[in-house]
Amino acid sequence: MPDFHATPIFPQGFRCASRNVGLKPSAKDLTLFASDVDCAAAAVFTRNHFPGAPILLGRETIRGGVLRAVIANSKVSNVATGEEGVARARRMAQAAATELGTSADRILVSSTGVIGVPLPIEKIEGGVIGMAGELQRDPLVGAEGIMTTDTHPKALSLSVGDATITWVAKGSGMIEPNMATMLCYVFTDAALDAATLDALLRDAVDASFNQLTVDGDTSTSDTCAILANGLAGDVPLDEFRAALLAGCLRITEILARDGEGATRLLRVGVRGAASVREARIIAKAIANSPLIKTMVHGADPNVGRILMAIGKCIDCTIRPDATDAWVNGFQVVRGGARLAFDDAVVRTALATEVVDLDVVLGVGDGEARAFGCDLTKGYIDENAAYYSS
């Protein structure tokens, strides 16, 4: 595991700014990330059938493989807004391009927040004016402007040789990404071409964000993009690949721990599955189960639920008599049967901020991990009045 910087920094040539432009009452709601020079770039987007207008535009923009900047707003997601929504996403790209002195086809646009509400584009067009003069080097400043129900801004960085990789992300609810998570931007000064970035990003996302679930609901705005401006020159590809994956995994854990209402990070490991695909399905079924999530919340030693969650994956190969399970390293299931144990010991084992559930299936060599959180009353509070608050 590479060492992340104690305080996240940007790679050479990247800066950001964020402002309140009136979408939220007072918190920051608009962020601009910019490189001094054009970047090779790749991105993955949600597979939801109702992608937001920024996704429709982003798929078009990323085809060129070149980006200079990202503009992203919170509070309103510009989803389910029809043709007018796409027109407003284009106006948002143009506003950022004008401010930065580049062209709109080099601007990636993201919007996150309530679905189905018109984007207040005039506030964004007016609000972005002057932001080029405020660009600065702290990635957390940019992270602030894209928060919705997140309880803290999320950024991370590490070094790969002379280069730096920096992640800025947001996400808390409506999270079971399918191709990418809510919003995550990866910036690097390593020199890599767009095709290489695309392949590296897809692999890293498959093992990290696509194994993340807060509530099983796939957002219409999921976007993960990587921008490489090359200012640090070449880096060893294997080292870059490992670092990219490590950072994506760590951001995945950070997003899971900050899931809406969450008090615990849930990590599920599955080994011995028939294939990686089946291991991923089973790991996510466990991480997604409301009964597992409430068990983790209450540190209730109701570990039979682990078998229930494995067993409901009816299209996977399971050998009940070969199935073992552990809670934070303490074995609770052997050969498909719950072991006799002291409830107090398992209760104590469960009562930690990070809960690891590990399963060995004894079927094949497939391994996977999934990342989630507990299910609490805080989730209900946040989502029974999200639109109205």
Place this chain on the structure above:
Amino acid sequence: MPDFHATPIFPQGFRCASRNVGLKPSAKDLTLFASDVDCAAAAVFTRNHFPGAPILLGRETIRGGVLRAVIANSKVSNVATGEEGVARARRMAQAAATELGTSADRILVSSTGVIGVPLPIEKIEGGVIGMAGELQRDPLVGAEGIMTTDTHPKALSLSVGDATITWVAKGSGMIEPNMATMLCYVFTDAALDAATLDALLRDAVDASFNQLTVDGDTSTSDTCAILANGLAGDVPLDEFRAALLAGCLRITEILARDGEGATRLLRVGVRGAASVREARIIAKAIANSPLIKTMVHGADPNVGRILMAIGKCIDCTIRPDATDAWVNGFQVVRGGARLAFDDAVVRTALATEVVDLDVVLGVGDGEARAFGCDLTKGYIDENAAYYSS
């Protein structure tokens, strides 16, 4: 829709009794349902890979197509209990057979409750003695003995010609049945053979219990059985089929409304899908979405979430510009875009005990319904300490 009896009654020749035998502190925990004569019978069971011992035994028992009685306990599910669990399920069948003067292969056994705890079989063997003398004609008495987190006993009956059909069910959490729901017994005095019953039951279950979801978690104990003792003679098959489906749908609604912590019944109708299969997938995705369920709980007019839930069914055919949606008859989405509406109107439309979400996809002729409930703090309370309470 046939008329259900104001107070549920049993068909001719069926009776039941229930007792507390010490599995729970004082509430009833053991039920015996018996026919005066042998019944043609069919049953469907959970497809979970970790079926409880009673399911393993039940699959063997139902092969004969003949049942005289059902014995069912609550509090302990006898799941994940290995060979010893199956031996105890057999002892439970034998205890009921001895009490009723029949053979163990005519007894269907069910257990529901905590997973992975040994079944206190001595309490059941001792407790069943004398129950034959307590058999009486009120199906709600039997329903009481199989309750877990249910807030009320569940039974229903209707007439088909000279015959009667009676449903007795339980279920509140760990509900996304796959072949049947938690526990539901259907009794009739109509004369039907086992093969016909099997076909009728599978069709009815597919359209009702298999479209029910409280939390997306498939129980290891799901069982739905039908027993026909023939005492009322032949009935028109079409009439029986329609009545069986109507009762299964109504029980499904009753189970959904009594979902753990639920305050509202959520009914989702999908029309215009590419196929019935896709309609069922989409209807269940909506009924299962935590963000839809919390929206319904809070009567929050965050109806863009309906599109999110449709859109996350990535393997289904969706035409965004042909997608419409209604909340309790009030149109909120047209052509994949949220309509401009007065929030207060939608909030009022949502604030009913029964919430109907209807979706028209404009793709094909597939139709389906799904049944669920809202997600509340009560669900968290019940499941963060289920084992311990």
